[in-house]
Amino acid sequence: MKIKPDIENQRLTRKIQGLDESLRIKEIDVVEERPLTLFLNSQEIVTMMTINDYPKYLAIGYLLNQNMIKKEDELTGVDFDDDTSTIIVRTKRKTNFENKLKKKTLTSGCAQGTVFGDVMESFNNIIFDDSYKLKLEWIYQLSKKINLTPSLYLKAGAIHGCVLCKKNVPIIYMEDVGRHNAIDKIAGYMFLNKISSNDKIFYTTGRLTSEMVIKSVQMKIPIIISRSGFTAWGVELAKQANLTLIGRAKGKKFIALSGEHRIEKK
Protein backbone atom coordinates (compact mmCIF):
# COMPACT_ATOMS: atom_id res chain seq x y z
CA MET A 1 0.00 0.00 0.00
CA LYS A 2 1.26 3.48 -0.88
CA ILE A 3 -0.77 4.97 1.99
CA LYS A 4 -2.23 3.12 4.96
CA PRO A 5 -3.70 4.30 8.28
CA ASP A 6 -1.03 5.69 10.63
CA ILE A 7 -2.17 4.22 13.93
CA GLU A 8 0.95 5.51 15.72
CA ASN A 9 0.14 9.15 14.92
CA GLN A 10 -0.65 10.68 18.34
CA ARG A 11 -2.64 13.51 16.74
CA LEU A 12 -5.31 11.19 15.36
CA THR A 13 -6.55 9.52 18.54
CA ARG A 14 -6.76 10.34 22.25
CA LYS A 15 -7.08 8.15 25.33
CA ILE A 16 -10.22 9.02 27.32
CA GLN A 17 -11.22 7.53 30.65
CA GLY A 18 -14.79 6.61 31.51
CA LEU A 19 -16.91 3.99 33.27
CA ASP A 20 -17.86 0.60 31.86
CA GLU A 21 -20.98 -1.49 32.49
CA SER A 22 -19.63 -2.57 35.90
CA LEU A 23 -19.08 1.13 36.71
CA ARG A 24 -15.36 0.38 36.74
CA ILE A 25 -12.93 2.93 35.31
CA LYS A 26 -11.97 2.09 31.74
CA GLU A 27 -9.78 3.93 29.25
CA ILE A 28 -10.32 3.71 25.48
CA ASP A 29 -8.82 5.23 22.36
CA VAL A 30 -11.09 7.83 20.75
CA VAL A 31 -10.62 9.35 17.30
CA GLU A 32 -10.04 13.11 16.98
CA GLU A 33 -12.10 15.44 14.80
CA ARG A 34 -10.76 18.89 14.00
CA PRO A 35 -12.14 21.81 12.02
CA LEU A 36 -10.33 22.67 8.80
CA THR A 37 -11.37 25.84 6.97
CA LEU A 38 -10.87 25.74 3.21
CA PHE A 39 -10.24 28.77 1.03
CA LEU A 40 -10.16 28.68 -2.77
CA ASN A 41 -8.06 31.69 -3.76
CA SER A 42 -9.59 34.60 -1.84
CA GLN A 43 -12.93 32.88 -1.15
CA GLU A 44 -13.82 30.96 2.01
CA ILE A 45 -15.54 27.77 0.84
CA VAL A 46 -16.33 25.66 3.90
CA THR A 47 -15.16 24.44 7.30
CA MET A 48 -14.85 20.66 7.47
CA MET A 49 -14.52 18.33 10.45
CA THR A 50 -11.66 15.92 9.80
CA ILE A 51 -8.94 13.90 11.54
CA ASN A 52 -6.74 16.21 9.45
CA ASP A 53 -3.98 13.78 8.57
CA TYR A 54 -3.83 14.92 4.92
CA PRO A 55 -5.21 18.48 4.69
CA LYS A 56 -3.81 19.07 1.19
CA TYR A 57 -5.29 15.90 -0.29
CA LEU A 58 -8.60 16.65 1.44
CA ALA A 59 -8.77 20.25 0.24
CA ILE A 60 -7.91 19.45 -3.38
CA GLY A 61 -10.13 16.36 -3.47
CA TYR A 62 -13.05 18.29 -2.03
CA LEU A 63 -12.72 21.04 -4.63
CA LEU A 64 -12.40 18.48 -7.44
CA ASN A 65 -15.44 16.47 -6.32
CA GLN A 66 -17.46 19.68 -6.01
CA ASN A 67 -16.45 20.77 -9.54
CA MET A 68 -14.84 23.89 -8.05
CA ILE A 69 -11.52 23.04 -9.67
CA LYS A 70 -11.05 20.95 -12.79
CA LYS A 71 -8.51 18.25 -13.56
CA GLU A 72 -6.95 20.66 -16.07
CA ASP A 73 -6.57 23.41 -13.50
CA GLU A 74 -3.09 24.58 -12.64
CA LEU A 75 -2.56 24.91 -8.91
CA THR A 76 -0.25 27.82 -8.08
CA GLY A 77 -0.17 27.00 -4.35
CA VAL A 78 -1.64 24.91 -1.54
CA ASP A 79 -0.86 26.41 1.87
CA PHE A 80 -1.89 24.74 5.11
CA ASP A 81 -1.58 26.66 8.38
CA ASP A 82 -1.75 24.40 11.42
CA ASP A 83 -2.22 27.21 13.99
CA THR A 84 -5.32 28.65 12.35
CA SER A 85 -6.28 25.26 10.84
CA THR A 86 -6.92 26.83 7.48
CA ILE A 87 -5.86 25.70 4.03
CA ILE A 88 -5.72 27.87 0.94
CA VAL A 89 -5.79 26.38 -2.56
CA ARG A 90 -4.65 28.81 -5.25
CA THR A 91 -5.38 28.34 -8.93
CA LYS A 92 -4.12 30.12 -12.03
CA ARG A 93 -7.72 30.35 -13.25
CA LYS A 94 -9.92 32.90 -11.52
CA THR A 95 -12.71 31.25 -9.46
CA ASN A 96 -15.92 32.55 -7.91
CA PHE A 97 -18.59 30.37 -6.32
CA GLU A 98 -20.68 32.97 -4.48
CA ASN A 99 -23.86 31.77 -6.14
CA LYS A 100 -22.94 28.12 -6.22
CA LEU A 101 -22.44 28.10 -2.46
CA LYS A 102 -25.98 29.35 -1.91
CA LYS A 103 -27.67 26.42 -3.66
CA LYS A 104 -26.96 23.02 -2.23
CA THR A 105 -28.47 19.63 -1.62
CA LEU A 106 -27.91 17.79 1.62
CA THR A 107 -27.07 14.22 0.76
CA SER A 108 -27.94 11.31 2.96
CA GLY A 109 -26.04 8.97 5.16
CA CYS A 110 -22.43 9.47 6.04
CA ALA A 111 -22.36 12.18 3.45
CA GLN A 112 -20.26 15.25 3.17
CA GLY A 113 -23.53 17.04 3.14
CA THR A 114 -23.70 18.92 -0.12
CA VAL A 115 -23.96 18.20 -3.82
CA PHE A 116 -24.25 21.11 -6.20
CA GLY A 117 -26.51 21.23 -9.22
CA ASP A 118 -23.73 21.28 -11.76
CA VAL A 119 -22.21 18.16 -10.19
CA MET A 120 -25.39 16.32 -11.16
CA GLU A 121 -25.15 17.76 -14.66
CA SER A 122 -21.65 16.41 -15.16
CA PHE A 123 -22.79 13.13 -13.57
CA ASN A 124 -25.42 12.74 -16.27
CA ASN A 125 -22.73 12.98 -18.96
CA ILE A 126 -20.67 10.03 -17.69
CA ILE A 127 -21.46 6.44 -18.65
CA PHE A 128 -18.73 3.83 -18.01
CA ASP A 129 -17.89 1.35 -20.77
CA ASP A 130 -17.62 -2.35 -20.00
CA SER A 131 -13.89 -2.69 -20.70
CA TYR A 132 -12.82 -3.06 -17.08
CA LYS A 133 -13.72 -6.43 -15.54
CA LEU A 134 -13.76 -7.67 -11.96
CA LYS A 135 -12.81 -11.19 -10.90
CA LEU A 136 -15.17 -12.74 -8.37
CA GLU A 137 -12.32 -13.69 -6.02
CA TRP A 138 -10.99 -10.11 -5.90
CA ILE A 139 -14.09 -9.07 -3.97
CA TYR A 140 -13.37 -11.16 -0.88
CA GLN A 141 -9.61 -10.94 -1.32
CA LEU A 142 -9.86 -7.14 -1.08
CA SER A 143 -12.26 -7.27 1.88
CA LYS A 144 -9.92 -9.63 3.73
CA LYS A 145 -6.74 -7.62 3.05
CA ILE A 146 -8.41 -4.37 4.08
CA ASN A 147 -10.06 -5.77 7.21
CA LEU A 148 -6.75 -7.26 8.37
CA THR A 149 -4.82 -4.00 7.88
CA PRO A 150 -4.17 -2.22 11.20
CA SER A 151 -6.40 0.88 11.17
CA LEU A 152 -7.79 3.67 13.31
CA TYR A 153 -11.09 1.81 12.99
CA LEU A 154 -9.63 -1.26 14.71
CA LYS A 155 -7.88 0.97 17.28
CA ALA A 156 -10.61 3.49 18.13
CA GLY A 157 -13.73 2.79 16.04
CA ALA A 158 -16.14 5.55 14.97
CA ILE A 159 -14.30 6.18 11.72
CA HIS A 160 -14.87 5.38 8.06
CA GLY A 161 -12.42 3.89 5.62
CA CYS A 162 -12.16 4.21 1.87
CA VAL A 163 -9.59 2.30 -0.18
CA LEU A 164 -8.50 2.71 -3.79
CA CYS A 165 -7.66 -0.70 -5.22
CA LYS A 166 -6.28 -2.16 -8.44
CA LYS A 167 -7.37 -5.73 -9.14
CA ASN A 168 -7.05 -7.48 -5.77
CA VAL A 169 -4.48 -5.04 -4.37
CA PRO A 170 -5.35 -2.14 -2.01
CA ILE A 171 -3.23 0.90 -2.96
CA ILE A 172 -4.44 3.94 -1.00
CA TYR A 173 -6.23 3.42 2.32
CA MET A 174 -7.67 6.60 3.82
CA GLU A 175 -9.77 6.96 6.96
CA ASP A 176 -11.71 9.91 8.36
CA VAL A 177 -14.58 10.74 10.70
CA GLY A 178 -16.65 11.54 7.64
CA ARG A 179 -16.51 8.95 4.87
CA HIS A 180 -16.76 11.77 2.33
CA ASN A 181 -13.44 13.10 3.65
CA ALA A 182 -11.76 9.73 3.13
CA ILE A 183 -13.00 9.72 -0.48
CA ASP A 184 -11.96 13.33 -1.09
CA LYS A 185 -8.46 12.63 0.29
CA ILE A 186 -8.12 9.82 -2.24
CA ALA A 187 -9.31 12.16 -5.01
CA GLY A 188 -6.69 14.72 -3.98
CA TYR A 189 -3.95 12.09 -3.86
CA MET A 190 -4.92 10.77 -7.31
CA PHE A 191 -4.87 14.30 -8.75
CA LEU A 192 -1.44 15.21 -7.34
CA ASN A 193 0.08 11.85 -8.27
CA LYS A 194 -1.66 11.56 -11.66
CA ILE A 195 -3.17 8.14 -10.88
CA SER A 196 -5.51 6.70 -13.49
CA SER A 197 -9.06 5.91 -12.36
CA ASN A 198 -10.79 3.76 -14.98
CA ASP A 199 -8.85 0.62 -13.95
CA LYS A 200 -9.50 1.06 -10.25
CA ILE A 201 -11.94 -0.23 -7.64
CA PHE A 202 -13.30 1.68 -4.66
CA TYR A 203 -13.71 -0.18 -1.40
CA THR A 204 -15.67 1.62 1.30
CA THR A 205 -16.88 0.77 4.79
CA GLY A 206 -19.86 3.07 4.34
CA ARG A 207 -23.27 2.72 2.77
CA LEU A 208 -23.83 2.92 -0.97
CA THR A 209 -25.93 6.08 -1.05
CA SER A 210 -26.57 8.40 -4.00
CA GLU A 211 -23.75 10.63 -2.81
CA MET A 212 -21.22 7.80 -2.77
CA VAL A 213 -22.14 6.82 -6.33
CA ILE A 214 -22.00 10.45 -7.51
CA LYS A 215 -18.50 10.92 -6.07
CA SER A 216 -17.23 7.67 -7.58
CA VAL A 217 -18.58 8.65 -11.00
CA GLN A 218 -17.07 12.15 -10.62
CA MET A 219 -13.75 10.39 -10.02
CA LYS A 220 -14.33 8.04 -13.00
CA ILE A 221 -13.97 4.89 -10.90
CA PRO A 222 -16.26 2.19 -12.39
CA ILE A 223 -16.56 -0.24 -9.45
CA ILE A 224 -17.54 0.20 -5.79
CA ILE A 225 -17.45 -2.52 -3.14
CA SER A 226 -18.90 -1.95 0.32
CA ARG A 227 -19.36 -4.07 3.40
CA SER A 228 -22.49 -2.02 4.02
CA GLY A 229 -25.87 -1.72 2.28
CA PHE A 230 -27.62 0.22 -0.49
CA THR A 231 -30.15 2.96 -1.01
CA ALA A 232 -32.57 2.72 -3.95
CA TRP A 233 -31.44 6.00 -5.52
CA GLY A 234 -27.80 4.96 -5.17
CA VAL A 235 -28.61 1.83 -7.19
CA GLU A 236 -30.57 3.86 -9.78
CA LEU A 237 -27.69 6.29 -10.32
CA ALA A 238 -25.20 3.41 -10.52
CA LYS A 239 -27.30 1.72 -13.24
CA GLN A 240 -27.56 5.03 -15.12
CA ALA A 241 -23.76 5.40 -15.14
CA ASN A 242 -23.17 1.66 -15.75
CA LEU A 243 -21.24 1.53 -12.47
CA THR A 244 -20.71 -1.81 -10.74
CA LEU A 245 -22.20 -1.59 -7.25
CA ILE A 246 -21.41 -4.40 -4.82
CA GLY A 247 -22.71 -4.23 -1.26
CA ARG A 248 -23.00 -6.33 1.89
CA ALA A 249 -19.53 -7.74 1.15
CA LYS A 250 -18.74 -9.84 4.22
CA GLY A 251 -16.54 -12.91 4.17
CA LYS A 252 -17.31 -14.56 0.83
CA LYS A 253 -20.82 -13.15 0.72
CA PHE A 254 -21.95 -10.10 -1.27
CA ILE A 255 -24.72 -8.83 -3.53
CA ALA A 256 -24.28 -6.79 -6.71
CA LEU A 257 -27.24 -4.58 -7.68
CA SER A 258 -25.72 -2.75 -10.66
CA GLY A 259 -23.13 -3.51 -13.35
CA GLU A 260 -23.14 -7.23 -12.48
CA HIS A 261 -21.92 -8.00 -16.01
CA ARG A 262 -18.40 -6.85 -15.04
CA ILE A 263 -18.04 -9.71 -12.55
CA GLU A 264 -16.19 -12.72 -14.00
CA LYS A 265 -16.26 -16.09 -12.28
CA LYS A 266 -12.67 -17.03 -13.20
Added chain:
Amino acid sequence: MKIKPDIENQRLTRKIQGLDESLRIKEIDVVEERPLTLFLNSQEIVTMMTINDYPKYLAIGYLLNQNMIKKEDELTGVDFDDDTSTIIVRTKRKTNFENKLKKKTLTSGCAQGTVFGDVMESFNNIIFDDSYKLKLEWIYQLSKKINLTPSLYLKAGAIHGCVLCKKNVPIIYMEDVGRHNAIDKIAGYMFLNKISSNDKIFYTTGRLTSEMVIKSVQMKIPIIISRSGFTAWGVELAKQANLTLIGRAKGKKFIALSGEHRIEKK
Protein backbone atom coordinates in the same frame (compact mmCIF):
# COMPACT_ATOMS: atom_id res chain seq x y z
CA MET B 1 -44.37 3.45 21.33
CA LYS B 2 -46.21 6.47 19.93
CA ILE B 3 -44.31 6.18 16.65
CA LYS B 4 -42.43 3.14 15.37
CA PRO B 5 -40.97 2.25 11.96
CA ASP B 6 -43.71 1.47 9.42
CA ILE B 7 -42.16 -1.53 7.65
CA GLU B 8 -45.35 -2.12 5.63
CA ASN B 9 -45.18 1.32 3.97
CA GLN B 10 -44.47 0.52 0.30
CA ARG B 11 -43.03 4.01 -0.29
CA LEU B 12 -40.09 3.48 2.07
CA THR B 13 -38.44 0.41 0.53
CA ARG B 14 -38.16 -1.19 -2.91
CA LYS B 15 -37.32 -4.72 -4.01
CA ILE B 16 -34.25 -4.79 -6.28
CA GLN B 17 -32.85 -7.81 -8.05
CA GLY B 18 -29.13 -8.51 -8.35
CA LEU B 19 -26.52 -11.28 -8.24
CA ASP B 20 -25.15 -12.88 -5.10
CA GLU B 21 -21.69 -14.39 -4.48
CA SER B 22 -22.67 -17.53 -6.42
CA LEU B 23 -23.75 -15.28 -9.30
CA ARG B 24 -27.30 -16.45 -8.67
CA ILE B 25 -30.18 -13.98 -8.97
CA LYS B 26 -31.20 -12.59 -5.59
CA GLU B 27 -33.77 -9.96 -4.64
CA ILE B 28 -33.42 -7.74 -1.57
CA ASP B 29 -35.32 -4.87 0.03
CA VAL B 30 -33.57 -1.52 -0.41
CA VAL B 31 -34.46 1.70 1.39
CA GLU B 32 -35.65 4.72 -0.62
CA GLU B 33 -34.07 8.18 -0.44
CA ARG B 34 -35.99 11.12 -1.87
CA PRO B 35 -35.21 14.81 -2.19
CA LEU B 36 -37.31 17.20 -0.10
CA THR B 37 -36.88 20.93 -0.68
CA LEU B 38 -37.56 23.08 2.36
CA PHE B 39 -38.79 26.67 2.24
CA LEU B 40 -39.06 28.92 5.28
CA ASN B 41 -41.66 31.51 4.33
CA SER B 42 -40.50 32.83 0.93
CA GLN B 43 -36.90 31.61 1.28
CA GLU B 44 -35.54 28.33 -0.05
CA ILE B 45 -33.40 26.84 2.73
CA VAL B 46 -32.14 23.44 1.58
CA THR B 47 -32.91 20.22 -0.27
CA MET B 48 -32.62 17.16 1.94
CA MET B 49 -32.40 13.47 1.07
CA THR B 50 -34.89 11.56 3.20
CA ILE B 51 -37.14 8.50 3.22
CA ASN B 52 -39.80 11.22 3.56
CA ASP B 53 -42.19 9.43 5.89
CA TYR B 54 -42.71 12.54 8.06
CA PRO B 55 -41.91 15.66 5.98
CA LYS B 56 -43.57 18.06 8.44
CA TYR B 57 -41.70 16.75 11.48
CA LEU B 58 -38.46 16.77 9.48
CA ALA B 59 -38.93 20.33 8.20
CA ILE B 60 -39.85 21.80 11.58
CA GLY B 61 -37.18 19.83 13.44
CA TYR B 62 -34.51 20.88 10.97
CA LEU B 63 -35.42 24.57 11.34
CA LEU B 64 -35.48 24.26 15.13
CA ASN B 65 -32.11 22.52 15.33
CA GLN B 66 -30.60 25.12 13.00
CA ASN B 67 -31.99 27.97 15.17
CA MET B 68 -33.96 29.19 12.15
CA ILE B 69 -37.20 29.01 14.12
CA LYS B 70 -37.51 29.25 17.89
CA LYS B 71 -39.64 27.22 20.30
CA GLU B 72 -41.70 30.40 20.87
CA ASP B 73 -42.35 30.90 17.16
CA GLU B 74 -45.93 30.73 15.97
CA LEU B 75 -46.29 28.59 12.84
CA THR B 76 -48.97 29.95 10.53
CA GLY B 77 -48.73 27.02 8.12
CA VAL B 78 -46.79 23.90 7.11
CA ASP B 79 -47.62 22.84 3.55
CA PHE B 80 -46.14 19.72 1.98
CA ASP B 81 -46.59 19.13 -1.76
CA ASP B 82 -45.89 15.54 -2.77
CA ASP B 83 -45.73 16.22 -6.53
CA THR B 84 -42.98 18.82 -6.31
CA SER B 85 -41.59 17.28 -3.08
CA THR B 86 -41.40 20.67 -1.44
CA ILE B 87 -42.46 21.75 2.02
CA ILE B 88 -43.11 25.32 3.12
CA VAL B 89 -42.98 26.32 6.77
CA ARG B 90 -44.64 29.67 7.46
CA THR B 91 -44.04 31.69 10.61
CA LYS B 92 -45.75 34.79 12.00
CA ARG B 93 -42.30 36.29 12.63
CA LYS B 94 -40.42 37.53 9.56
CA THR B 95 -37.32 35.45 8.82
CA ASN B 96 -34.27 35.98 6.65
CA PHE B 97 -31.20 33.74 6.58
CA GLU B 98 -29.48 34.96 3.43
CA ASN B 99 -26.23 35.54 5.27
CA LYS B 100 -26.55 32.61 7.63
CA LEU B 101 -26.86 30.22 4.71
CA LYS B 102 -23.54 31.38 3.30
CA LYS B 103 -21.51 30.48 6.38
CA LYS B 104 -21.60 26.83 7.41
CA THR B 105 -19.53 24.08 8.94
CA LEU B 106 -19.60 20.58 7.56
CA THR B 107 -19.91 18.23 10.49
CA SER B 108 -18.48 14.76 10.54
CA GLY B 109 -19.88 11.30 10.33
CA CYS B 110 -23.46 10.58 9.45
CA ALA B 111 -24.13 14.23 9.91
CA GLN B 112 -26.70 16.47 8.39
CA GLY B 113 -23.76 18.38 7.15
CA THR B 114 -24.07 21.87 8.48
CA VAL B 115 -23.89 23.63 11.81
CA PHE B 116 -24.18 27.40 11.87
CA GLY B 117 -22.11 29.69 14.06
CA ASP B 118 -25.00 30.87 16.20
CA VAL B 119 -25.91 27.26 16.96
CA MET B 120 -22.53 26.94 18.67
CA GLU B 121 -23.19 30.17 20.56
CA SER B 122 -26.47 28.89 21.97
CA PHE B 123 -24.74 25.55 22.66
CA ASN B 124 -22.23 27.32 24.89
CA ASN B 125 -25.07 28.73 27.03
CA ILE B 126 -26.55 25.35 27.93
CA ILE B 127 -25.27 23.28 30.86
CA PHE B 128 -27.51 20.45 32.10
CA ASP B 129 -28.13 20.10 35.84
CA ASP B 130 -27.76 16.72 37.54
CA SER B 131 -31.42 16.28 38.49
CA TYR B 132 -32.21 13.59 35.94
CA LYS B 133 -30.69 10.21 36.75
CA LEU B 134 -30.26 7.05 34.71
CA LYS B 135 -30.59 3.53 36.09
CA LEU B 136 -27.88 1.14 34.92
CA GLU B 137 -30.41 -1.48 33.81
CA TRP B 138 -32.27 1.01 31.58
CA ILE B 139 -29.27 1.09 29.26
CA TYR B 140 -29.48 -2.54 28.16
CA GLN B 141 -33.27 -2.69 28.57
CA LEU B 142 -33.59 0.14 26.02
CA SER B 143 -31.05 -1.40 23.65
CA LYS B 144 -32.89 -4.73 23.79
CA LYS B 145 -36.37 -3.26 23.26
CA ILE B 146 -35.18 -1.11 20.34
CA ASN B 147 -33.15 -3.85 18.66
CA LEU B 148 -36.13 -6.25 18.84
CA THR B 149 -38.57 -3.73 17.33
CA PRO B 150 -39.31 -4.50 13.65
CA SER B 151 -37.60 -1.75 11.65
CA LEU B 152 -36.56 -0.68 8.17
CA TYR B 153 -33.03 -1.40 9.39
CA LEU B 154 -33.88 -5.06 10.01
CA LYS B 155 -35.81 -5.19 6.72
CA ALA B 156 -33.48 -3.35 4.34
CA GLY B 157 -30.43 -2.09 6.25
CA ALA B 158 -28.53 1.06 5.26
CA ILE B 159 -30.61 3.27 7.53
CA HIS B 160 -30.13 4.98 10.87
CA GLY B 161 -32.45 4.95 13.83
CA CYS B 162 -32.97 7.48 16.62
CA VAL B 163 -35.30 6.84 19.53
CA LEU B 164 -36.64 9.21 22.17
CA CYS B 165 -37.00 7.33 25.45
CA LYS B 166 -38.31 7.96 28.95
CA LYS B 167 -36.71 5.83 31.64
CA ASN B 168 -36.56 2.33 30.07
CA VAL B 169 -39.41 2.95 27.61
CA PRO B 170 -38.88 3.86 23.93
CA ILE B 171 -41.50 6.46 22.93
CA ILE B 172 -40.69 7.80 19.45
CA TYR B 173 -38.65 5.63 17.06
CA MET B 174 -37.66 7.40 13.83
CA GLU B 175 -35.48 6.08 11.03
CA ASP B 176 -33.95 7.81 8.02
CA VAL B 177 -31.10 7.48 5.52
CA GLY B 178 -29.38 10.32 7.33
CA ARG B 179 -29.26 9.96 11.10
CA HIS B 180 -29.60 13.75 11.35
CA ASN B 181 -33.02 13.45 9.67
CA ALA B 182 -34.15 10.90 12.25
CA ILE B 183 -33.13 13.30 15.02
CA ASP B 184 -34.75 16.30 13.33
CA LYS B 185 -38.02 14.36 12.87
CA ILE B 186 -38.05 13.68 16.60
CA ALA B 187 -37.41 17.39 17.29
CA GLY B 188 -40.34 18.31 15.03
CA TYR B 189 -42.61 15.79 16.72
CA MET B 190 -41.63 17.04 20.18
CA PHE B 191 -42.32 20.65 19.15
CA LEU B 192 -45.77 19.94 17.67
CA ASN B 193 -46.79 17.67 20.55
CA LYS B 194 -45.22 19.82 23.30
CA ILE B 195 -43.14 16.93 24.70
CA SER B 196 -40.74 17.79 27.51
CA SER B 197 -37.06 17.06 26.91
CA ASN B 198 -35.16 17.27 30.20
CA ASP B 199 -36.52 13.92 31.44
CA LYS B 200 -35.74 12.06 28.22
CA ILE B 201 -32.99 9.85 26.82
CA PHE B 202 -31.80 9.71 23.23
CA TYR B 203 -30.91 6.31 21.79
CA THR B 204 -29.12 6.37 18.45
CA THR B 205 -27.61 3.74 16.16
CA GLY B 206 -25.06 6.27 14.94
CA ARG B 207 -21.73 7.53 16.20
CA LEU B 208 -21.42 10.08 18.99
CA THR B 209 -19.84 12.89 17.00
CA SER B 210 -19.73 16.59 17.86
CA GLU B 211 -22.79 17.15 15.70
CA MET B 212 -24.86 14.54 17.55
CA VAL B 213 -23.98 16.11 20.90
CA ILE B 214 -24.76 19.61 19.62
CA LYS B 215 -28.21 18.55 18.39
CA SER B 216 -29.02 16.77 21.64
CA VAL B 217 -28.03 19.84 23.65
CA GLN B 218 -30.05 22.06 21.29
CA MET B 219 -33.01 19.82 22.07
CA LYS B 220 -32.23 19.94 25.82
CA ILE B 221 -31.97 16.14 26.12
CA PRO B 222 -29.38 15.33 28.83
CA ILE B 223 -28.54 11.70 28.01
CA ILE B 224 -27.46 9.94 24.79
CA ILE B 225 -26.97 6.18 24.39
CA SER B 226 -25.43 4.72 21.24
CA ARG B 227 -24.47 1.26 20.09
CA SER B 228 -21.69 2.97 18.16
CA GLY B 229 -18.49 4.80 19.18
CA PHE B 230 -17.23 8.29 20.05
CA THR B 231 -15.19 11.12 18.65
CA ALA B 232 -12.94 13.14 20.97
CA TRP B 233 -14.64 16.45 20.24
CA GLY B 234 -18.06 14.86 20.82
CA VAL B 235 -16.86 13.82 24.28
CA GLU B 236 -15.40 17.28 24.97
CA LEU B 237 -18.65 19.04 24.05
CA ALA B 238 -20.66 16.54 26.12
CA LYS B 239 -18.46 17.23 29.17
CA GLN B 240 -18.84 20.98 28.61
CA ALA B 241 -22.65 20.69 28.61
CA ASN B 242 -22.68 18.08 31.42
CA LEU B 243 -24.38 15.66 29.02
CA THR B 244 -24.27 11.93 29.74
CA LEU B 245 -22.66 10.19 26.78
CA ILE B 246 -22.86 6.39 26.64
CA GLY B 247 -21.41 4.53 23.67
CA ARG B 248 -20.61 1.02 22.45
CA ALA B 249 -23.84 -0.15 24.10
CA LYS B 250 -24.14 -3.80 23.02
CA GLY B 251 -25.84 -6.48 25.08
CA LYS B 252 -25.01 -5.58 28.68
CA LYS B 253 -21.76 -3.86 27.70
CA PHE B 254 -21.24 -0.10 27.31
CA ILE B 255 -18.83 2.69 28.16
CA ALA B 256 -19.75 6.17 29.44
CA LEU B 257 -17.24 8.93 28.68
CA SER B 258 -19.19 11.94 29.98
CA GLY B 259 -21.76 12.59 32.73
CA GLU B 260 -21.12 9.19 34.31
CA HIS B 261 -22.40 10.58 37.64
CA ARG B 262 -25.99 10.31 36.33
CA ILE B 263 -25.75 6.53 36.18
CA GLU B 264 -27.18 4.79 39.26
CA LYS B 265 -26.49 1.14 39.99
CA LYS B 266 -29.93 0.39 41.50
